[in-house]
Amino acid sequence: xxxxSSPNRHWLPLxxxxxxxxxxxxxxxxxxxxxxxxxxxxxxxxxxxxxxxxKATISRAMVHKADSYFHSGMDTKGVSFADPYCWINDRVxxxxxxxxxxxxxxxxxxxPWLWAAVRSDPGNVDAWTTAIYVAGRxxxxxxxxxxxxxxxxxxxxxxxxxxWKHGMFLYDSGKGDLRAAREVFLTARExxxxxxxxxxxxxxxxxxxxxxxxxxxxxxxxxxxxxxxxQT
Amino acid sequence: MxxxxxxxxxxxxxxxxELLRRNDLYALLALALTLMIPLSMASPFGAGGAGxxxxxxxxxxxxxxxxxxxxxxGSRLLPPEFANRTIYPLLAKxxxxxxxxxxxxxxxxxxxxxxxxxxxxxxxxxxxxxxGTLSMALVEAVVLHILFVALAVAVSLLGSLIFTPSxxxxxxxxxxxAMFFFGRRLPEYAQGVSSALAFVINAVYALAPHAEFFxxxxxxxHGHGPVDAVVMVIVCLYAVAYVAALLCVSTAIFRRKKV
Numbered sequence: 397x398x399x400x401s402s403p404n405r406h407w408l409p410l411x412x413x414x415x416x417x418x419x420x421x422x423x424x425x426x427x428x429x430x431x432x433x434x435x436x437x438x439x440x441x442x443x444x445x446x447x448x449x450x451k452a453t454i455s456r457a458m459v460h461k462a463d464s465y466f467h468s469g470m471d472t473k474g475v476s477f478a479d480p481y482c483w484i485n486d487r488v489x490x491x492x493x494x495x496x497x498x499x500x501x502x503x504x505x506x507x508p509w510l511w512a513a514v515r516s517d518p519g520n521v522d523a524w525t526t527a528i529y530v531a532g533r534x535x536x537x538x539x540x541x542x543x544x545x546x547x548x549x550x551x552x553x554x555x556x557x558x559x560w561k562h563g564m565f566l567y568d569s570g571k572g573d574l575r576a577a578r579e580v581f582l583t584a585r586e587x588x589x590x591x592x593x594x595x596x597x598x599x600x601x602x603x604x605x606x607x608x609x610x611x612x613x614x615x616x617x618x619x620x621x622x623x624x625x626x627q628t
Numbered sequence: 629m630x631x632x633x634x635x636x637x638x639x640x641x642x643x644x645x646e647l648l649r650r651n652d653l654y655a656l657l658a659l660a661l662t663l664m665i666p667l668s669m670a671s672p673f674g675a676g677g678a679g680x681x682x683x684x685x686x687x688x689x690x691x692x693x694x695x696x697x698x699x700x701x702g703s704r705l706l707p708p709e710f711a712n713r714t715i716y717p718l719l720a721k722x723x724x725x726x727x728x729x730x731x732x733x734x735x736x737x738x739x740x741x742x743x744x745x746x747x748x749x750x751x752x753x754x755x756x757x758x759x760g761t762l763s764m765a766l767v768e769a770v771v772l773h774i775l776f777v778a779l780a781v782a783v784s785l786l787g788s789l790i791f792t793p794s795x796x797x798x799x800x801x802x803x804x805x806a807m808f809f810f811g812r813r814l815p816e817y818a819q820g821v822s823s824a825l826a827f828v829i830n831a832v833y834a835l836a837p838h839a840e841f842f843x844x845x846x847x848x849x850h851g852h853g854p855v856d857a858v859v860m861v862i863v864c865l866y867a868v869a870y871v872a873a874l875l876c877v878s879t880a881i882f883r884r885k886k887v
Contacts, residue, residue, distance in 0.1 A: 511672030
């Protein structure tokens with residue numbers, strides 16, 4: 397009988413693996429929902445502990461995909477090689493050499509990937525800020541942008557960048573609610589001081605730049621408010 | 629010539645019956661519907677109107693399923709005949725080993741291509757249902773996809789004559805998948821590594837089947853229009869030449885194989 401094995405039998409290990417892998421992931425997910433494992437993981441979601449890096453990697457890949465969609469599927473490869481295979485690839489794939497963007501309402505095509513990115517890793521601030529930009533600036537959907545900012549800040553209360561984005565959203569190039577924007581910028585300044593333990597020069601370069609912008613915005617709003625005619 | 633054609637038609641017909649008799653196709657269709665229907669109802673962040681991601685996921689499934697079917701069909705052409713000893717009555721008939729192999733290859737290739745056509749028919753239906761339009765790029769994408777299937781069947785057929793069935797499945801599917809996703813990046817990977825490793829990567833780049841040549845997904849999804857006719861002809865010639873070379877090697881091995 398040994399030589400009479402069914403050809404379908406060779407698929408069995410692969411099929412078993414394909415079945416077992418999602419089952420194992422699902423089992424871990426269910427266990428993560430239970431209180432006992434959550435305690436073991438010191439209050440953190442056990443799924444985050446088990447697959448933290450994987451989730452962050454998937455999230456980054458989703459942002460990369462959204463970027464590819466923003467460029468209408470154009471590949472942003474930097475190097476081009478002078479061989480026949482590369483020549484064929486450059487012509488079969490969508491590399492037309494033109495630089496084009498998905499703008500306006502069409503930018504809605506980016507949202508599914510950004511949604512997947514923030515669901516994979518809610519701590520991915522880049523994904524949140526891109527989604528806010530797409531909703532607010534490209535699609536002109538301020539209600540959606542406001543909802544995204546609120547959700548993003550809920551997941552990332554210590555993000556200086558999101559606090560600044562929130563303020564800028566309310567400021568709306570000077571046309572928005574200046575007092576509400578000022579309040580958010582003041583909160584952002586407090587956050588910067590808290591993160592740097594009172595010495596903002598200890599912040600990283602990116603956060604230091606944002607802190608500088610926050611100060612600029614506060615001064616600008618103060619000037620704008622001074623110029624406002626007194627209310628009767 | 630008449631006898632040759634009759635022999636080929638008989639073998640091809642058997643391959644179609646084999647594909648329909650196996651449950652792979654139905655299982656894959658059910659899986660595709662199970663994944664795509666809930667996905668089509670999703671509205672990320674509550675904003676509707678996005679459709680390209682559905683096309684992307686659908687086409688990725690079509691590619692995955694076609695690889696599954698093509699590699700499976702190619703790898704199952706000869707080993708079961710040896711295992712079940714049904715190769716003896718086949719070889720006893722007035723047909724050369726070369727013709728038998730060619731007939732079996734054509735049958736597997738055509739039946740796998742029929743499955744691909746069915747998948748694309750469903751894809752086109754989903755695009756039209758969502759109010760989209762079909763372009764010439766989709767026709768070219770189908771043609772290139774069928775050429776990829778022809779290549780995949782030939783690769784797994786050759787592998788089935790060299791490796792054990794399990795090893796063949798893993799190696800054939802693994803190599804084609806790796807080339808599909810990373811083939812065009814190989815020259816970049818060869819830069820900045822040791823010269824020995826660069827030699828290996830460049831050798832793979834030169835010799836391995838370039839599955840990525842047949843991937844027009846981005847053009848279809850983002851509406852970039854069809855590929856230039858000259859490029860299409862070159863890719864077709866590449867596929868035909870590669871398949872012919874693989875079939876020649878397979879025939880040579882099959883002729884020397886002791887049964």
